[in-house]
Amino acid sequence: MKLNETAAGVYPIAVTPFDPAGNVDRASVDRMMDFYIGCGATGLTILGVMGEAPKLDGEEALALTRQVVAKAGTLPIIVGVSAPGFAAMRALAHGAMDIGAAGVMIAPPSNLRTDEQIVGYYRQAVTAIGADIPFVIQDYPLTFQVVMTPKVIREIVREHASCVMLKHEDWPGLEKISALRAFQADGSMRPISILCGNGGLFLDFEMERGADGAMTGYAFPDMLVDVVRLSRGGERQKAHDLFDAHLPLLRYEQQAGVGLAARKYVLQKRGAIAFDSQRAPSAGLSAHAKAEIDFLLERLARVDARAASRASAA
Numbered sequence: 001m002k003l004n005e006t007a008a009g010v011y012p013i014a015v016t017p018f019d020p021a022g023n024v025d026r027a028s029v030d031r032m033m034d035f036y037i038g039c040g041a042t043g044l045t046i047l048g049v050m051g052e053a054p055k056l057d058g059e060e061a062l063a064l065t066r067q068v069v070a071k072a073g074t075l076p077i078i079v080g081v082s083a084p085g086f087a088a089m090r091a092l093a094h095g096a097m098d099i100g101a102a103g104v105m106i107a108p109p110s111n112l113r114t115d116e117q118i119v120g121y122y123r124q125a126v127t128a129i130g131a132d133i134p135f136v137i138q139d140y141p142l143t144f145q146v147v148m149t150p151k152v153i154r155e156i157v158r159e160h161a162s163c164v165m166l167k168h169e170d171w172p173g174l175e176k177i178s179a180l181r182a183f184q185a186d187g188s189m190r191p192i193s194i195l196c197g198n199g200g201l202f203l204d205f206e207m208e209r210g211a212d213g214a215m216t217g218y219a220f221p222d223m224l225v226d227v228v229r230l231s232r233g234g235e236r237q238k239a240h241d242l243f244d245a246h247l248p249l250l251r252y253e254q255q256a257g258v259g260l261a262a263r264k265y266v267l268q269k270r271g272a273i274a275f276d277s278q279r280a281p282s283a284g285l286s287a288h289a290k291a292e293i294d295f296l297l298e299r300l301a302r303v304d305a306r307a308a309s310r311a312s313a314a
Contacts (some may be wrong), residue, residue, distance in 0.1 A: 009042025
């Protein structure tokens with residue numbers, strides 16, 4: 001089933017499991033899928049920034065997509081297809097959809113500076129992959145150095161019926177969500193799904209501004225599922241209390257350079273993957289950093305038992 005504007009819930013950004021030699025750990029891919037499904041994920045996104053996508057070649061990317069889709073069952077899979085050139089983007093997008101992906105995600109290249117350049121880039125990208133493939137705009141100015149205003153996003157949505165979702169990762173970005181929902185309310189933009197990333201750092205308030213859920217790789221996707229559920233159910237205090245308990249670990253994961261290493265370390269401790277290895281080039285964790293994460297997990301376990309049971313069992 002193809003992705004559409006009604007998508008909601010939690011679509012974790014999946015890591016790519018590697019063994020210590022740098023090979024894709026196929027056994028851990030299945031293990032990871034069982035973990036995300038068990039956490040209550042609504043869908044899954046692979047080959048994103050945290051999936052180390054640039055470190056995989058085309059064959060590896062398609063092989064990973066094939067394995068994930070086969071394991072996912074009815075869970076919709078979004079595949080990141082961002083690439084320096086449109087030939088590679090088109091090949092991966094078509095290959096992923098042929099395998100059974102629900103849609104693709106496209107990030108802007110970092111050289112775009114004007115509104116016209118941004119709109120023009122997505123016009124060319126849609127021409128390259130085809131207007132029949134649903135796509136997600138990845139709006140992450142902290143990483144890509146491309147600033148998309150609400151009006152630019154509205155223009156892309158207006159121009160392309162195949163644009164069905166925004167992965168919102170601006171910071172600060174709460175007013176952007178409100179502006180986009182106001183466009184929908186006044187009829188100047190059709191409805192789209194808005195899922196939020198950036199590690200989940202502002203998910204509590206993003207939900208209250210009109211987000212439909214989360215698309216991020218925090219190592220406790222089950223917490224994200226609970227926060228989304230509680231927020232949508234009007235249980236504001238419970239949603240914020242649970243979210244606040246995880247903030248120290250969320251913050252730790254957001255460190256530039258070592259964030260992915262921290263995330264993989266926690267996922268390994270939770271039993272989601274066999275190794276916390278990254279493919280080179282990479283930055284690992286020192287023994288001191290691992291001890292700090294262990295300390296944060298111990299503190300988190302006082303209010304969320306999931307941190308204790310899985311961390312100690314790994």
